[in-house]
Amino acid sequence: MTLPHLGLIVPPAAGAVPVDGKLLYGDRIRFSARGLGLGEISTRGYTEVIDSVVEKAVALKDEGVSAVSLMGTSLSFFRGAAFNRQLEAEMARATGLPCTTMSNAIVGGLRHLGLRRVAVATAYIDEVNVHLRRYLEQSDIETLGLEGLSISDVQAVGQVPTQVLVDLCIQVFDAQPGADGVLISCGGLVTLDAVREVEARLGVPVVSSSPAGFWDLVGTAGLDPRAAGQGRLFA
Structure with missing residues (x-):
């Protein structure tokens, strides 16, 4: 086969x-x-x-x-x-x-799960976060809160520990109530373990880039x- x-x-x-x-x-x-x-x-x-x-x-x-x-x-x-x-x-x-x-993927994933108001955790520096917020707005996704790790090094994103991602997701979700899910943006982040943990702890769906x-x-x-x-x- x-x-x-x-x-x-x-x-x-x-x-x-x-x-x-x-x-x-x-x-x-x-x-x-x-x-x-x-x-x-x-x-x-x-x-x-x-x-x-x-x-x-x-x-x-x-x-x-x-x-x-x-x-x-x-x-x-x-x-x-x-x-x-x-x-x-x-x-x-x-x-x-x-x-x-991958930009289609994050929006498609959010829509598949019925998410319209999201808390957003990223690896990015501020200028890239601005681009992401605009893209989500153009895709009819409301960003309730957004925090980035200020990483610009391509190799460094793959080394971010799971616990750092979990903490960031919970921080941004708690900062402004009302989100129906979490988005983790940056394809270089290794996130499958973090996705499962955040979903279990917050009780909402998580969509992550990769x-x-x-x-x-x-x-x-x-x-x-x-x-x-x-x-x-x-x-």
């Missing part, structure tokens, strides 16, 4: 498949990745690499994938919702494949995105 083969465009130059792919889907799906070589998590960093996204998508098509996602949240939202849609369309036109982005990115790509490819024990989005 031939495994489904899906393509990821990831920010780090090494082009490694994020750990969530294996944790969520085991050996059911094969993932391949191409790296953009993002220098820093900032508007300047995104501007330096964004024009190479489509060629990376074409390279993945040539590897035989059946769908492609740009697995960088801020890379796809930093110029707003219209640009995200345009980028998705350009990828699809160049490859002839179903294509999506898990949502895989959920969205698998669904975009026409496959079943569910994964047992991985939080409400995957139930």
Whole structure:
């Protein structure tokens, strides 16, 4: 039996498949990745690499994938919702494949869970948080509170401990009552353990960039995105 083969465009130059792919889907799906070589998590960093996204998508098509996602949240939202849609369309036109982005994934995940008013925890510096707030507003998602870890180093985001993420989520959720869920934004954060813990402690759904990115790509490819024990989005 031939495994489904899906393509990821990831920010780090090494082009490694994020750990969530294996944790969520085991050996059911094969993932391949191409790296953009993002220098820093900032508007300047995104501007330096964004024009190479489509060629990376074409390279993945040539590897035989059946769908492609740009697995960088801020890379796809930093110029707003219209640009995200345009980028998705350009990828699809160049490859002839179903294509999506991690910004689609977070909004799609929030909508799937019926979340419209969210507390937001991010890895980002302030300028990137401004872009995220605007993107969510353009997507009809109300941001009740937003706190970031002020990280711009691409490698450092993957080293953030689970407890730091849990504490940040609870802090931002408690700061302004009324949120119906939590969003964790930044595809470089390793969050599956934090998602489960925050959902258990707060009793509300949590959508996080990297898990949502895989959920969205698998669904975009026409496959079943569910994964047992991985939080409400995957139930």
